[in-house]
Amino acid sequence: MKEQFQLLQRDTVERAALGIRPGNVLVTVRDYNTLSHLKWALERIDTKEQDIVVMSARISQFGAAAYDLATEQIFSDYEQQLFTKAVSIAESFGKKVSLLLVPARDVWSAIVQTESKLESSAVVAGGSSKMTAQEQAFQMGRAWEASQEPKRQFILQVVHPDRKIDTFHIGPHTPSMKxxxxxxxxxxxxxxxxxxxxxxxxxxxxxxxxxxxxxxxxxxxxxxxxxxxxxxxxGSRIGTRSIGQQTVEPSLQHISPPQSSEEDGDKGKKKDGPASPPVVGPY
Structure with a gap:
């Protein structure tokens, strides 16, 4: 059963207005079948002390929410299923998460700019079947370099299905030396x-x-x-990687989970038709 969410549309990311504390952890999600990295974060973070923000990026032509679209167009059936699963996982740990849907032209820029506006301490992403963790970090780093000041350094942790963790510093940092x-x-x-x-x-x-x-x-x-x-x-492929698309200022949709899924019952329940995940990039 899908949850019924309250969708609050905003033009910019404002951490304080959303009630999200600085130093939070931003968890990027795309596929509701591959949320083991969210479980990994929930196992390790005390949400009474540190907020977890679950973010999904929707690739759009305009990369902004300044258009008068119907709720069904902005918040798709698949995205409802994705966030329903995320909330269910969080509730299984007895914890709460904040939910964000960010329309953007480029997923990497959206993550970097959202992390900066929310003052996140780390970004947690799932492993990709299309690129290595190092390539994910490379794309994140390129988006960071292309972003506007002020910039915040942060930690990227890529969690693989086997629970192997790859950790990267995004932004200038003391390099490790052999x-x-x-x-x-x-x-x-x-x-x-x-x-x-x-x-x-x-x-x-x-x-x-x-x-x-x-x-x-x-x-x-x-x-x-x-x-x-x-x-x-x-042994690297220097000069063979693309910088990516032009960065744009991400807009934000803050989704408030229902207080209790049991209270709502089947109220407002829609028939679940076939849904395809939006193309939001390999993260």
Whole structure:
């Protein structure tokens, strides 16, 4: 049985107006058959202390809610089933979630901008059958780079069906270094501090000098040599990924779950016809 939701349409995302606390966790959903990542989040988060926001993005031509559409057009039969399942899962944990439907041209931009407006601390997404977790993070990062200031750094956690978790930092962050690279910096520091007048050099001075030289060489005649070495060493497909579509300001629909599914019974129940999931991207 599908829940009967109260649909509140808004033009912009306003966290305080929606009663969502900062530091919340944004859980992206698309398919009501693959919500194991929502269960994962509910198992680990005390919603008395931290809100969980369940978000679905609907890809539209305009990417905005400034059009006078009927509720059935804005909130489709499939989306009702999706949010009904999400609420049911949350209730099985004895917890509540907030529900958001975000019309957008590009799902990645919608997630990034919604996360920023809601002041979320993390985004939790399900694993995709169409792209790896690294590719999901790459697309999220590109959307973050293309978004307008002010920008917020956040954590992306991709939860696979087998409960394997891939965690990524979106936005500038301290990179992780291999042990051998740390040792290399230390060996350079030992050698350089033995030189006359360089006994006060710190490890970070060596890293800064190395990066400055790298940037200068990359901007000069050595660019192609550097790219060739990076391709060889990383095995990545540099230059083969697209940036994605132009970012747009996402509008917001806040869906209030019913207070009790038992009270409503079969009131307002519609016949469930065949429904196809909206194409909202692999997340």
């Amino acid at each position: 042990t051998e690279d740390v040792h290399l910096v230390h060996r350079l520091w030992l050698n350089i501090t033995r030189e006359p007048g360089l006994d006060k050099v710190h490890h970070h001075d060596i890293v800064t000098e190395a990066l400055t030289r790298f940037a200068r060489e990359y901007a000069g005649r050595d660019r192609q040599d550097i790219l060739r070495d990076l391709r060889k060493n990383s």
